[in-house]
Amino acid sequence: MLARGERVLGIDNLNAYYDPALKRDRLATLDGAAFTFLPVEMSDRPALMAALKAHAPRRVIHLAAQAGVRYSFENPQAYVDSNITAFLNLLEWARADGSVQHIVYASSSSVYGGNTKQPFAVGDAVDLPVSLYAATKRADELMAQVYALQFDLRLTGLRYFTVYGPWGRPDMAPLKFARAIFEGRPIEVYGQGDMRRDFTYIDDIARGTVLALDETGHFGSVPHRVYNLGNNHPEPLLRFIDVLEAAVGRPAVRVMQPMQAGDVRETSADIDLTIRDLEWKPTTTIDAGLPRLVDWVRGYYHYDGR
Ligand SMILES: NC(=O)c1ccc[n+]([C@@H]2O[C@H](COP(=O)([O-])OP(=O)(O)OC[C@H]3O[C@@H](n4cnc5c(N)ncnc54)[C@H](O)[C@@H]3O)[C@@H](O)[C@H]2O)c1
Known part of the structure; x- marks a missing residue:
């Protein structure tokens, strides 16, 4: 957004779910007069209202959330606060403001939960979440539907499928595995490795998110729509690890583990609708x-000896 000359307000509470130093380092790449950062707790409604009133953004990409499937069994309250209350606060601000043009918000492939039909399509019923994380993301979609219907807010939900890449999340397998392989530590391979994921590269996700924000021609009578952003090419977890090993140049020490609670064995995205409306395809x-x-991990974590 900055590269194409927009003014951007960034909001994040910089919480310690994972090392906030990484969040600050990401922010440090975004300096410049067009970018403002505010450390705001979005579940604190007066604080969020004050920040948004002062800067009056016209378009919003809402990514803030308590992510992670497994952690939702340890700290369920964080999911309700950051995924439901925070989103409600954003919707309430938009409702009161009255001139917000479009809000794009992050949903997740995890809403497909226990569905067995593959690939997952946006039109499929999504009533079988297997984690509280998934339930809160589905709740966001339902709340968005109501606010679009009742208050004529334009909203687009994006169901992201396992995103990876430079600057990624340290609690997710790609980064965890890469670091462990560099350090010669064992990696835990869940589901005995018998899992397939529609791993989607961050630049494809970023491009799709901006396309969804810009492209507003495909709303129906209720101005809410949902798209899958996934790679449309599920990869066996074991092949994923093979490619990672080759990139690091060292073998992984694999420790096979059973499936974890809340995990799903396969995620695969049907992106026909996304291709049709947004002309988006992962590349x-x-x-x-x-x-x-791996190049980013090598540099950022100094595995190159520097
Ligand atoms: N990474 C994936 O594979 C993936 C897959 C599906 C959906 N998503 C969704 O995409 C979005 C971005 O995910 P990510 O992987 O970049 O996660 P992330 O944890 O790196 O980013 C979320 C950010 O939100 C901030 N945040 C959390 N609660 C907040 C609150 N109450 N107030 C203000 N800020 C708060 C966190 O500090 C964090 O920096 C999330 O909504 C996530 O649920 C991600």
Whole structure:
């Protein structure tokens, strides 16, 4: 957004779910007069209202959330606060403001939960969440539907499928695995490795998110729509690890583990609707994307000896 000359307000509470130093380092790449950052707790409604009133953004990309499937069994309250209350506060601000043009918000492939039909399509019923994380993301979609219907707010939900790449989340397998392989530590391979994921490269996700924000021609009578942003090419977890090993240049020490509570064995995205409306297609395979992740990991965590 900055590269194409927009003014951007960034909001984040910089919480310690994972090392906030990484969040600050990401922010440090975004300096410049067009970018303002405010450390705001979005579940604090007066604080969020004050920040948004002062800066009056016209378009919003709402990514803030308590992410992570497994952690939702340890700290369920964080999911309700950051995924439901925070989103409600954003919707309430938009409702009161009255001139917000479009809000794009992050949903998740996890809303497909226990569905067995593959690939997952936006029109499928999504009533079988297997984690509280998934339930809160689905709740966001339902809340968005109501606010679009009742208050004529334009809202687009994006169901992201396992995103990876430089600057990624340290609690997710790609980054965790890459670091462990560099350090010669064992990696835990869940589901005995019998899992397939529609790993999606960050630049494809970023491009799709901006396209969704810009492209507003496909709303129906209720101005709310949902798209899958996934790679449309599920990869066996074991092949994913093979490619990672090759990029690091060292073998992984694999420790096979059973499936974890809340995990799903396969995620695969049907992106026909996304291609039709947004003309978006992912272009980065794991063979191209994982080496870029590994290059970033090597530099950021000083595995290159510097
Ligand atoms: N990474 C993936 O594979 C993936 C897949 C599906 C959906 N998503 C969704 O995409 C979005 C971005 O995910 P991510 O991987 O970049 O996660 P992330 O944890 O790196 O980013 C979320 C940010 O939100 C901030 N935040 C959390 N609660 C907040 C609150 N109450 N107030 C203000 N800020 C708060 C966190 O500090 C964090 O920096 C999330 O909504 C996530 O649920 C991600």
